[in-house]
Amino acid sequence: MRTEASQVAETERRVESQDRRIEALARCVVLEAASAAVACAADEEQLARLDLRLKLRANELPLQFGKVRRKVRVGDACEVSGRACLVVEDRGSAVVVEWVGYDRRETVAARAVRKTRKKKKTSKYWAQRHNLFSLFDAGVVIPDDESWFSVSPEPIAKATAARCRGKLVVDAFCGCGGNAIQFALAGARVLGIDKDPTKLGAAKHNARIYGADVDLVLGDALALLPNIRSDVVFLSPPWGGPTYPDPFDPQSDIRVGQCDGLGLAALALKAAPNLVLFLPRTVPAALAARFARNLRVWSGELEANLLNNKLKAKTLYLGPLFEVDGVCRNLKKAVN
Secondary structure, eight states, rough: OOHHHHHHHHHHHHHHHHHHHHHHTTTTSSSGHHHHHHHGGGOOHHHHHHHHHHHHHTTTTOBTBOOOOOOOTTTTTTETEEEEEEEEEEEESEHHHHHHSSSOEEEGGGGGOOOOOOGGGHHHHHOOOHHHHHGGGGGGOOSSHHHHHOOOOOOHHHHHHHHHTEEEEEETTTTTTHHHHHHHHHOOOEEESSHHHHHHHHHHHHHHHHTTOEEEESSSHHGGGGGGOOSSEEEOOOOOGOOOSOOOOOOTTHHHHTTTHHHHHHHHHHOSSEEEEEEEOOOOOHHHHHHHTTTTTOOOOEEEEETTTTTEEEEEEESGOOTTTTGGGGGGGOOO
């Protein structure tokens, strides 16, 4: 009997102690005092009780499992149960999110939404986010690491688009839409293709932010290109991430499905007489010239793309649209 009584008394003391801790936490709701109150937050149930006592909306309390809680805002890229989404409306204790990759909106509890944190391996690209998209702060979505690595900086995409003004352009690997948006803004009619629904959803969302009219198709470019006819095909295929070879051979170092770079370019030239190929900065002119010669294309140009006076990439333009005095401008010397 004494043992049971002592257990009951101990339980009561614990409950009283927890209540005192909650009361102490309630006095520390000012943001400056949040760090002093972190030790008092034990679990989700305790936080819920505190929210009720303070009559706070979800996500207003600057604490969550011992960490600072960041309130989500309209335009934030977030996650709900591990799925990427974008906050489009704030309703206090609930928010309306749009699922990235799907044309669907849903109302969820604000407490369930977590802001997407940038990862260390993309931190260098995060610092360049406004070079990638000048309207990034308007809610642009870059859904995954590969997109951060592969999206063309906006000034370079603008320069490429200016050379295709008024044409029908197929962006065969459009990703989150960096190049497709600039082609459309330059007056081209654009068809963007990608087999990843998340990236395609991000491209649709980003085009809406820029007010760009882009037609998007979910599918495999290798299967779709033989049935397409256009003026220009733009290719920005996977290079292998930031660790691409030096020197980079566009013929052998590009691999998409069963196609190498030469096979991919040949497929694109069946869909259009002009080809634009976005390449790493480590492509030598001699290898680019050999690549063009093997495609039996003699008019075009290898362009060095500079950003802030640094070489960022190279763009290979092939076809009569880019003909300069009937020769392959800076590739002619490399061929000879």
